[in-house]
Amino acid sequence: MKLTIIGSGYVGLTTGACLAEVGHHVMCVDNDARKIETLLAGKIPIYEPGLENMVRKNVVSKRLQFTTSTEEGVNFGEVIFIAVPTPPQPDGSVDLSFIEKVAREIAVCLDSYRVIVDKSTVPVKTGERVAHTIRRYAKAGVEFDVVSNPEFLREGSAVDDLMNPDRIVIGGNSDRALALMQKVYEPFVAPVLVTDINSAELIKHAANSFLALKISYINAVSEICEVSGADVEKVAEGIGMDKRIGRSFLNAGLGYGGSCFPKDIAAFIAIAEQLGTPFTLLKEVQNINTHQFTRFLDAVREALWVLKEKKIAVWGLSFKPNTDDVRSSVAVNIVEALVAEGADVTAYDPKAMEKFKDLPVSAKVKLAESPLEAARGAEALIIATEWADFASVDLAELRNIMRAPLIFDGRNLLDPTAAQAYGFQYRGIGRGT
Ligand code: UGA
Numbered sequence: 001m002k003l004t005i006i007g008s009g010y011v012g013l014t015t016g017a018c019l020a021e022v023g024h025h026v027m028c029v030d031n032d033a034r035k036i037e038t039l040l041a042g043k044i045p046i047y048e049p050g051l052e053n054m055v056r057k058n059v060v061s062k063r064l065q066f067t068t069s070t071e072e073g074v075n076f077g078e079v080i081f082i083a084v085p086t087p088p089q090p091d092g093s094v095d096l097s098f099i100e101k102v103a104r105e106i107a108v109c110l111d112s113y114r115v116i117v118d119k120s121t122v123p124v125k126t127g128e129r130v131a132h133t134i135r136r137y138a139k140a141g142v143e144f145d146v147v148s149n150p151e152f153l154r155e156g157s158a159v160d161d162l163m164n165p166d167r168i169v170i171g172g173n174s175d176r177a178l179a180l181m182q183k184v185y186e187p188f189v190a191p192v193l194v195t196d197i198n199s200a201e202l203i204k205h206a207a208n209s210f211l212a213l214k215i216s217y218i219n220a221v222s223e224i225c226e227v228s229g230a231d232v233e234k235v236a237e238g239i240g241m242d243k244r245i246g247r248s249f250l251n252a253g254l255g256y257g258g259s260c261f262p263k264d265i266a267a268f269i270a271i272a273e274q275l276g277t278p279f280t281l282l283k284e285v286q287n288i289n290t291h292q293f294t295r296f297l298d299a300v301r302e303a304l305w306v307l308k309e310k311k312i313a314v315w316g317l318s319f320k321p322n323t324d325d326v327r328s329s330v331a332v333n334i335v336e337a338l339v340a341e342g343a344d345v346t347a348y349d350p351k352a353m354e355k356f357k358d359l360p361v362s363a364k365v366k367l368a369e370s371p372l373e374a375a376r377g378a379e380a381l382i383i384a385t386e387w388a389d390f391a392s393v394d395l396a397e398l399r400n401i402m403r404a405p406l407i408f409d410g411r412n413l414l415d416p417t418a419a420q421a422y423g424f425q426y427r428g429i430g431r432g433t
Contacts, residue, residue: 001025001184004077006070006102008035010158010259011119011151012083013044014051018162020058022187027065029073036066047324047351050159070102074109079180081149082106082130083119092266093274094123103130107137110144115177117147121204121264123271127171127197145177148197150204155258156322165190171200205268209282212261214249216288222252222430223295232430233412252429254296254384254410255289257330258319262289292429293330297337299427300408304380308342311403313378315371316385316411318352326355331384334410338382339364348374350387372401379404386411395422 001024005016008030016028030036038045042056058064067073074080084098099120106116116134118127131146138144148171153161168190170181178194185192195203222232232252240247256262265282272279304310319329326332331349338345339361346366349356353367368374371393375381381402383390391413399405399422407419409428419426 001079001180002077003027003184004029004073004080005119006030006073006080006082006106007084007098007120008032008039008066009083009085010046010048010155011153012081013039013046013055014048014153014158014162015081015083015119015151016064017051017054017058018159019184020061020064021054021163023063024184025063025065026058027067027073027076029067029070031068031070033068036068039066048155048158049322054159070105071109074106074114075111077114079115079117079184080106081117081119083151086120086122086263086267088263088266091270093270094263094267096122096126096129099126099130100133103133104137107134110134110138110142113143113145113176115145115147115180117149117181118201119149119151121150121208121260121267122148122201123205123267124198124201124275125271126201145172145174146197147172147177147181148200149181150200152204152207155325156320163188168192169195169200169203171195171197171203173197205264205271208261208264209268209285211249212256212265212289213281213285215251215253215256215261216285216292218250218252219255219292219429220288222292225430226432229432230430231432235430252412253292253386254330254334254429255292257328257333259325259327262286262328293333296408296410296429297334300338300380300382301341303406303408303425303427307338309344310380311344311346311378312338313368313375313381313402314338314345314347315349315374315381315383315390316352316387317347317349317356318385318387321385321387322351324351324355326352326359329385330410332356332359332361334382334384335365336361346374346378349385350389372397376401378402380406380408383407383409383411383413386413395419395424399423 003024004027005012006029008028016026020026044052082102086094089095127146127148168185172178225232236250240250269282316331346368348368348371405424407424407426412428416426
């Protein structure tokens with residue numbers, strides 16, 4: 001099939017590459033000419049395991065093309081995916097202006113039947129508005145259908161998630177459009193759930209919010225573990241063994257971050273409010289997430305007494321491992337808080353240091369070449385992201401090069417007994433005090 005993706009960011013680019021990989025002819029559109037040039041050269045602007053090779057291979061085989069022209073894209077694909085950003089507004093609701101603009105741009109180029117698919121994460125009822133907008137701006141009599149097809153990929157495992165999804169959700173109100181969508185996903189071995197448009201849109205917000213709820217739940221439990229001397233790792237294991245609960249997304253830590261969860265939970269709260277059905281449970285999810293961060297910093301302050309001029313090492317800057325993404329990263333928030341209180345911070349991250357350099361706080365932070373270099377002479381070490389590399393650092397050497405033996409493990413990455421055996425004062429999350 002001939003498919004078009006409008007917006008070549010994280011979701012658009014990965015979707016385009018994977019759809020080309022399974023045999024479709026894909027044209028990715030982006031209005032950023034520099035980005036398109038980079039992509040045509042077979043390079044990608046993000047770190048995502050396996051993606052660069054897949055893009056290069058499909059560009060060479062000409063199954064994957066790039067353009068800056070929406071008109072070219074609309075003429076090319078029988079199905080047109082919209083994958084543009086949906087950034088948050090100060091009140092938590094979503095800025096849908098990119099979606100609205102693309103809908104108008106598509107409308108004026110429409111000459112014959114097309115399926116227009118919303119892939120971006122949007123609040124329920126957006127599809128209806130997209131359809132109205134296209135109808136208003138398109139030539140009289142031109143046929144089209146709007147479909148919602150939310151994306152569930154995780155950064156860091158985006159290619160694998162797209163190639164082997166748990167499920168494919170297709171929300172549509174027309175048999176013609178649904179049949180074409182089934183054809184798009186025929187090469188994938190995954191259950192397909194067909195729904196109406198509103199339900200598909202809601203599934204995405206409800207799924208992300210439920211995952212965030214699991215995280216906040218275990219984080220709230222972690223605080224009770226600390227005051228009672230229980231171990232949250234064991235508690236998570238024990239409750240996760242119940243198949244109805246499951247162990248995943250029960251890792252206690254500094255709280256969730258990234259470009260999706262904080263934004264999507266706020267957006268779900270905002271749309272529920274707009275619809276007159278306030279979702280107060282999700283407000284508590286947000287409160288717990290903030291509280292988890294605050295009490296971690298309080299523990300650092302309590303142990304170090306004074307932060308000003310203290311040399312503190314921070315391992316990890318990305319919002320989670322296996323990505324270079326620092327958007328809404330809790331690790332970056334930690335660095336910002338330490339710097340604001342006058343601490344002398346040296347950080348290390350295996351992949352995210354380049355993107356970190358674009359943030360204002362980076363001017364006040366030293367970056368090291370390795371985890372051990374970051375920790376040299378430090379009076380405390382904070383583990384802010386659970387990169388696997390950090391777990392294999394030689395603790396004896398770490399102890400030798402640090403000025404004071406304090407570890408704050410915000411992701412429960414190290415074994416407390418091993419750390420203590422090397423003479424560290426170790427503080428994890430929910431592992432007693
Ligand atoms: C998330 C969802 O997992 C995807 O299904 C969804 O498609 C995506 O958002 C999106 O909406 O586009 P992602 O943001 O890449 O994916 O990252 P996650 O792996 O879900 O992690 C989110 C945050 O939760 C991270 O900060 C992570 O450190 C934190 N987390 C995750 C925990 O604190 N504990 C856990 O047990 C799991």
